[in-house]
């Protein structure tokens with residue numbers, strides 16, 4: 001394999017809120033980042049507005065850690081829960097929605113995981129008949145800072161003991177070293193966001209390559225973990241059919257269908273305010289080459305027949321490897337489901353049931 005183009009993120013500077021200064025999860029990070037400058041601050045209001053260099057804020061999560069995925073109106077949603085342990089990412093994908101959402105000038109890591117586990121206990125214990133699919137990959141990449149946080153090990157250990165929940169670590173990164181040897185009782189899905197090679201090259205230039213992600217997925221499979229894949233965002237580009245078909249083939253060369261928890265498909269979509277931000281931050285991006293129109297939820301999307309065509313082909317290519325692998329659409333209507341897949345879960349509750357059953361919920 002060629003040398004990786006990916007460079008693990010190592011911050012120059014850590015801003016440390018008073019509320020987490022003596023916290024064990026902070027201490028662990030400090031021990032692993034002994035060369036980084038440490039700047040104690042009372043709280044995040046004391047941060048400089050735009051500090052140079054690579055910075056991280058170690059903070060206290062003041063709101064709830066766990067919240068329903070916002071989904072999008074008038075579409076079928078999988079009723080997922082997000083666990084917000086970090087906000088921000090180093091990987092810099094051109095299409096990343098976080099560019100328009102975060103209002104802190106650096107990545108924030110919420111170190112009060114003791115509070116998070118208390119909250120999880122309260123929620124999961126008080127709804128023993130409800131099954132929770134929970135993920136940490138909404139406001140960050142689940143593994144991209146794990147080489148110095150090792151938080152994956154805390155999560156795998158915790159969810160191993162829960163019968164009504166499963167954790168999904170969703171990533172483009174390959175930092176699996178802190179949990180790969182742990183017992184997990186199949187309560188963890190390790191999933192990778194994947195894309196056509198041309199899109200990885202042009203829109204995700206700072207990420208580990210597709211081959212590296214699949215190598216990590218194969219290792220996680222060998223350790224008995226559920227594996228997931230997310231083709232999201234799918235981007236129309238010259239040669240998209242060959243590009244995406246090739247990724248499907250590469251996945252099934254390495255991963256057995258019985259170990260795949262799910263594969264999701266989602267076409268490029270973003271709110272109007274992000275348009276200018278992406279054009280400013282990534283003038284070389286090719287994502288605007290396709291025709292994008294405002295949809296029912298006001299987000300820019302590809303024209304419906306184009307999305308249906310993309311999803312239908314992907315479904316056929318995936319199902320050519322057997323019927324077992326669950327495939328679902330992220331934020332699409334009942335009509336798009338039926339036209340692309342020939343069936344629909346009918347509702348968000350139906351999609352939740354379909355995915356829960358796969359992983360024992």
Ligand code: SF4
Nearest residue numbers: 089091092093096140
């Ligand atoms: S890996 Fe995900 S969170 Fe990180 S920059 Fe890319 S899209 Fe954003």
